[in-house]
Amino acid sequence: MRIERIEHIGIAVSNLDEAIRFYEKVLNLTCYSIEEVADQKVRTAFFKIGETKIELLESTDPEGPIGKFIEKKGEGIHHIAYQVDDIEQALAETEAKGVRLIDKSPRKGAEGLSIGFLHPKNTAGVLTEFCSNK
Ligand code: ZN
Numbered sequence: 001m002r003i004e005r006i007e008h009i010g011i012a013v014s015n016l017d018e019a020i021r022f023y024e025k026v027l028n029l030t031c032y033s034i035e036e037v038a039d040q041k042v043r044t045a046f047f048k049i050g051e052t053k054i055e056l057l058e059s060t061d062p063e064g065p066i067g068k069f070i071e072k073k074g075e076g077i078h079h080i081a082y083q084v085d086d087i088e089q090a091l092a093e094t095e096a097k098g099v100r101l102i103d104k105s106p107r108k109g110a111e112g113l114s115i116g117f118l119h120p121k122n123t124a125g126v127l128t129e130f131c132s133n134k
Helices: 016-026 065-073 087-096
Strands: 003-013 031-037 042-049 052-059 076-084 114-118 128-132
Touching: 003 016, 003 065, 003 128, 016 031, 016 042, 016 052, 052 065, 065 076, 087 114, 087 128
Parallel strands: 003 052, 076 128
Antiparallel strands: 003 076, 031 042, 042 052, 114 128
């Protein structure tokens, strides 16, 4: 497995439009995409900063992963996504090293990426996502 870069940082927000205003009006970034990912019960907004993106995540269902996260921990950094060269191989290799996976095989995330999450119990508390555009 080879990690190529931090693809994005996922931030859980309770109000996407309000959060977008902060990133646009205060940080002078431009939201270039808003997308609903039904599979994850979220609405996402993306900002590009160099090679990396900020992904804001608003829950569309209180029972979804972001809804539960915000109820437990409040708004804040939710996950870090690493771009890997080969996601199937990265997930298999990680599992073989004894790390619990949330996704045993890649699924479809925002922006058409293949994504897979590792379990935060085995990643020093940081929810870790692998993603690949292949
Ligand atoms: Zn993500």
